[in-house]
Amino acid sequence: MxxxxxxxxxxxxxxxxxxxxxxxxxxxxxxxxxxxxxxxxxxxxxxxxxxxxxxxxxxxxxxxxxxxxxxxxxxxxxxxxxxxxxxxxxxxxxxxxxxxxxxxxxxxxxxxxxxxxxxxxxxxxxxxxxxxxxxxxxxxxxxxxxxxxxxxxFTTNDKEYNKFIEWQFHKYKKKGYLKQAAYPLLYCVDCANAVGEDDIQEGDTNPVEVQVFTAFKFKLEGEDAFVVSSTLRPETVFGITNMFVNPSVEYVKAVVDNETWYVSIQAAQKLSRQNHSVKETARVQGSALVGKTLVSPLGKRVPVLPSSFVDAETASGFVHSVPAHAPYDWIALADLKKDVKTLVKYPGLAEALEAIEPISLVSTPGYGEFPAKEACERMKVANARETPKLDKATAELYKKEFYDGVLNENCGQFAGQKIEQAKEGVVKWLKEKNAVVDFYETTRQAKCRCGGQVIAAVMQNQWFIDFNSEGWKERSNECLDRMFVFPTAYKKQFSDIFAWLDKRPCARRRGLGTQLPFANEWIIESLSDSTIYMAFYTVIKQIRRFGIKPEQLREEFFDHVLLGEGTVEAVSKTCAVKPEVLKSIRKEFEYWYPNDLRHTSVAHVSNHLSFFIFAHTAIFSPKHWPRAITLNxxxxxxxxxxxxxxxxxxxxxxxxxxxxxxxxxxxxxxxxxxxSLLDFRDRDVEAARKSFIKWTELMLVLSEAAQKTPVKQPDSIAVKWMS
Ligand SMILES: [Zn+2]
Incomplete structure (x- = not known):
């Protein structure tokens, strides 16, 4: 058959x-x-x-x-x-x-x-x-x-939709959730535009964020210039013993604002997009800086040493060394001591290396004076090429020190503080001394979908949504508490993300979509115009049926049909829409809303779905907040x-x-x-096909047999299959 x-x-x-x-x-x-x-x-x-x-x-x-x-x-x-x-x-x-x-x-x-x-x-x-x-x-x-x-x-480029999104952003602005300031964000150098998860290659599955490095200015002895290193652990300033430069990398000497800095070529390009004026004056090979002496922000004289593991692509392209607490620095010094070829190449290097004494600055239960040494020994790190082991050792040690460590007597006025407390204070103190600046960097190397490099850039007068606005997180957590989330483990993930959500740029200078109604040169970006549109489904059908024009879709229209504000008579007059039409649209919204269930893939938890919950609690009353989310x-x-x-x-x-x-x-x-991950395998599909066909054939045979009286014995296929 x-x-x-x-x-x-x-x-x-x-x-x-x-x-x-x-x-x-x-x-x-x-x-x-x-x-x-x-x-x-x-x-x-x-x-x-x-x-x-x-x-x-x-x-x-x-x-x-x-x-x-x-x-x-x-x-x-x-x-x-x-x-x-x-x-x-x-x-x-x-x-x-x-x-x-x-x-x-x-x-x-x-x-x-x-x-x-x-x-x-x-x-x-x-x-x-x-x-x-x-x-x-x-x-x-x-x-x-x-x-x-x-x-x-509808599409998000339709005029009726634009009116709806304009209304949403008027609401944000009135509630004080929308702000404008200089702001660091992800930026494609080729598109010359801010980019989000959706624009970045594998941005949804392997997220990229902007992170803040602290860039340290080390005075170069004998020259009116600074060598600029960068770190994610500014509190370790008390343990710096030397600077590392990559001898095979070409650096630039540039006038940055009013000072002369040495940084990598890539760093100079990034700085120019981060609110600094940058004028290159010369190019210098890294090897030319080996053996120079620098003065640290604390006034300590430290040597510049060579290391091939310094990455010109990351932050400023120089790394200062804290061997007592950074496994990479510990092992780089150990490698250098064994590297006879390099020691011979740079006169005086061996002596400089010999003079380096690691400085302990954090006391952590379970660790001795030099935790980086212990971490390297425990992980059996042989040399600096073993990056997976070193990354693991670094992450583990940092976590332990961050939560359990206390700064020791080498840390001046910060002695006795936990790192968690001290970090901000150290940066503030160093900024007052004009010794450091913020340097923004991406959390991983990333490319735009156009192929261009994605960097962290500071945009002037950037519009952003401030998720830390007063009361907003409380309301969103309240909404989450009431929601059904499946698989259930994701509920905890949502609340972790809510805690961490901060400011998020919500408009760009280019693209399709809706202009900010009070600043037309800005276009609302794709994760910001897709948060409450479920409500739009309930009204668009009647908007079109009754021929309501986009210009009639004023703020008062949506205030009334979606929030029940204003009287039918007044809104009818303002928008030139018949009272019975307004009533009918309002009734349909009230019938369908809230959104009982939203289903999507887990990749949307940290972005779209979190914004979906926040946007609803910003605009709607609790009875119209979403009820459930399921995820695959x-x-x-x-x-x-x-x-x-x-x-x-x-x-x-x-x-x-x-x-x-x-x-x-x-x-x-x-x-x-x-x-669970679904592994779609042709072999499994074939097996399913066979059993599917057998079942279907059996059902057909049985239903045909049932229509005949008297019931006959089913034919051989089914008998064979059943036995
Ligand atoms: Zn691009």
Whole structure:
């Protein structure tokens, strides 16, 4: 018996959508359930990793419907920021790689080569990119059996949506959550624009942050200049014994503000983007600085020693050495003592090295005078090339000293303080002496999706959301306390993230999206305009049905329909919208809200989902705060993460042809729990296919048999299979 699964799937998918089976209206007779999944980005096609999230979501949605809920699951499209513009620019510029990539995407839907060329050519217009991929994404969702309400679609670039986001930001500003100041943030040197998680290569799975180094100015003896080192542990200033320079790196001598500094070439470029004036005057090979004497911020004379492990790419490109407490510094000195070739090359080096005495500055239970030495011995670190061991030793020792250590008698007025307390005080004291400045650096080397280098830059008058604004964290924690989160372990992760959330830049100078209503040169960025849009789903359908124009969607309109403020008569007059229309829209919002469940992947916990909770507690009253979040882990293919470079990406539009919707859904929903990585293996899919076909055949045989009277013995296939 040949079963044509594809034809069966087509038949039902068509029928669901032609009969509008998933477009519920408010219904007082049924309990409602408002279910959402983040809207996809429209700069390309989706893959089976997204498929895991949407199939898991669909299983949840269908289950709630079967329980008798009037369930709304709408869908829209995200286009904010620069990715769509970047596609258009590359296609317009004739970029071969971009054309190849997009011919590939379009070629999965369109067989006629001429038509593929025409469609890709149309992508010079950003709107065409959005329109094309929103339509193919819907096609893909249908093909894997998703049960979506498509009657409430919009993109984040639509005028009605812009009005809604403007309203949200007016609210933030009035409540004092939105601020403006010079602010360090991630920045692409090629785009010349601030970038976020979404713009950075692997930014969602391997996050990048801005971290603050303290840059130390060491006076160079015999010259009116400073050698500038940098550290994440400024409190160790009391244990500095020497400076390390990389002899094979070229450094610059530059006038930075009003002083002459030596830093790496990369550091000079970064400083120029961090609110410093930088004028290069010369280039100097690192080796030329070996053997020089510096005066530390504490007035101590220290030598410059060579080390090939100093990285020009990180912070200022010089590292001062605290051998008693830094495993890297301890081992670098030990390596140098054994490095005869280098000792011979630099006269006086051996003597300088011999004179170095490590200085202990932290007393920590369980450690002696020189913890770095003990940590290296414990981990059996042979030399400075053993970076994994050294990274581990450094992290462990730092944690122990940070929480349990006390600064000792070598630390002047800070003696007796815990590092946690002393850190800030030491920096303040050194800044008053004009001995240090902040240096911003990324937590890892990162690239923009355009290929440009991502650095930390200081933007003037940057708009940001201040999550530490009074009372906001308390309200968001209250919301979290009431929420159901599954897998349950993530609830703790949310509260840790809430504690750590600080300021977040929320607008950029370029990109698609909504302008800040009170500062039009700024565009609200993609993780800031996607936090309360679930509410927009409940009103957009009627906004369009009643032909309400964007200019009618004033602040008073949303104040009324979403927050119940103002009288119907007054708002009707101000916005020129009929009272009965306002009442009807308000009623629909009140029927559907709050969002009962949001489902997505765990990668969204630290960014999107946390902002989703904060934005709701900022704007809505507790009865409209979100109720639940469910999360699924990532999907990998044959044990390997999917990536374009590995060529193992299965795009969603291939699922139907390769597996069929039902088999794919069966595998996705049974192969692992929400909280576990799903390893999608062809062998397992084949095994599932066989058992799936056997089951289906058995069911058919049994149902045919049941229709015949008298019931006959089922045919041989089923008998064989059962026995
Ligand atoms: Zn870029």
């Amino acid at each position: 040949a079963l044509n699964f594809g034809a069966i799937e087509d038949k039902w998918q068509e029928r669901w959508y032609s009969e509008k089976a998933f477009e519920p209206a408010p219904n007082g007779m049924k309990p409602k359930f408002f279910f959402t999944v983040p809207y996809p980005y429209v700069s390309g096609t989706l893959h089976v990793g997204h498929g895991r999230t949407y199939v898991s979501a669909d299983v949840l949605a269908r289950f709630k419907r079967m329980q008798g809920f009037n369930l709304l699951w709408p869908m829209a499209f995200h286009a904010t920021g620069t990715p769509v513009l970047a596609v258009s620019a590359k296609i317009a510029a004739g970029d071969e790689a971009a054309w190849k990539l997009y011919r590939g995407y379009v070629g999965t839907y369109e067989k006629d080569v001429k038509e593929v060329e025409r469609i890709v050519g149309s992508f010079v217009e950003p709107r065409a990119v959005m329109d094309y991929f929103s339509s193919t994404i819907i096609r893909d969702f249908k093909s894997i059996g998703c049960s979506l309400d498509l009657s409430r679609q 882990e990532m999907l990998v293919k044959e044990g390997v993460k999917m990536s374009k470079s590995k060529g193992n990406v299965i795009i969603l539009s291939d699922v139907k042809r390769k597996y069929g919707a039902d088999l794919f859904r069966l595998c996705i929903s049974s192969a692992s729990e929400f909280g």
